[in-house]
Amino acid sequence: MQLKALLEDPEQSAGLSAKKQAAMQRAAREREQRIEQAIAQLPALEAKQQKLAKRVSKKDKDAGKLKEPRASTTDAEIRVMKMSDGGYRPAVNVQIATDTQSRAIVGVEVIAAGVDSDQLMPMRKQVEQRSGRKVTEHLADGGYLTFNDIDQAAEQDVALYMPPKPARDAKNFGSEYQPRDSDSEPVKQWRLRMGSEEGKRIYKQRAATSETVNADLKTHRGLVQLTVRGLANAKCVALWCALAYNLMHFGAQLIG
Secondary structure, three states: OHHHHHHHOHHHHOOOOHHHHHHHHHHHHHHHHHHHHHHHHHHHHHHHHHHHHHHOOOOOOOHHHOOOOOEOOOOOOOEEEEOOOOOEEEEOEEEEEEOOOOOOEEEEEEEOOOOOOOOHHHHHHHHHHHHOOOOOEEEOOHHHOOHHHHHHHHHOOOEEEOOOOOOOOHHHHOOOOOOOOOOOHHHHHHHHHHHOHHHHHHHHHHHHHHHHHHHHHHHOOOOOOOOOOOHHHHHHHHHHHHHHHHHHHOHHHHHO
16 A cells, blocks of 8 residues: 555655645545455355356356456445456446337436346336336346246236347257247247247337437436446436436426
8 A cells, every 4th residue: 555655654744734644544544445345345246156157057168267256446336347348447237217108217227237137127116116007018138138037027927028149059959039848938938929020020119219318318418437436326326317318308398
């Protein structure tokens, strides 16, 4: 800790004002606390990594390439994630739910995970609480796909629209839209639904809605690099951005 060493050395710290020394000491203490908090997060991250490893097939070529758990030393509540430019930085994952007809943002969540799996059911619950209406169709991109989510959605009478992953061996498994013997009944129905012309038509609404709304949030509503620490503060920023979007989107109707 170079900063701590500087402050503890009488000769080097002699030229610093009392105010500056106090500020530097506070910064050193806060950084030390953040590092301790990050270290405390490692056992939970390692347990999550082991759980993920069990999901990976032993026959998978990438089975031994799971990344080491990463904790952020700038904010213990967030995670170091791989970014679109290939680099790794502390970040949060902002989840947005949008109504395809009105294009209103109806759900907002912020999580400390670089993957989207296991987020569909919590978001549906949030949307239903906010709107007071039952979600009957749920459109999501392929990053959310788990067979467990499909089974859960079926139990709740929700039709999921998510693209299936292409089969690695099409000769043995056929088309990704073809039901397999190992599939549960909801998964079989989902494959057939996504392979139908009606399913493809409905799913097109996801990109047409989410891509434009996300672009508006980033370009005009300030949902870019966050300058706050902690998931609660990050969610507060995301909610304000969503509120700004909704107000501007429905501004003419509200005024009229």
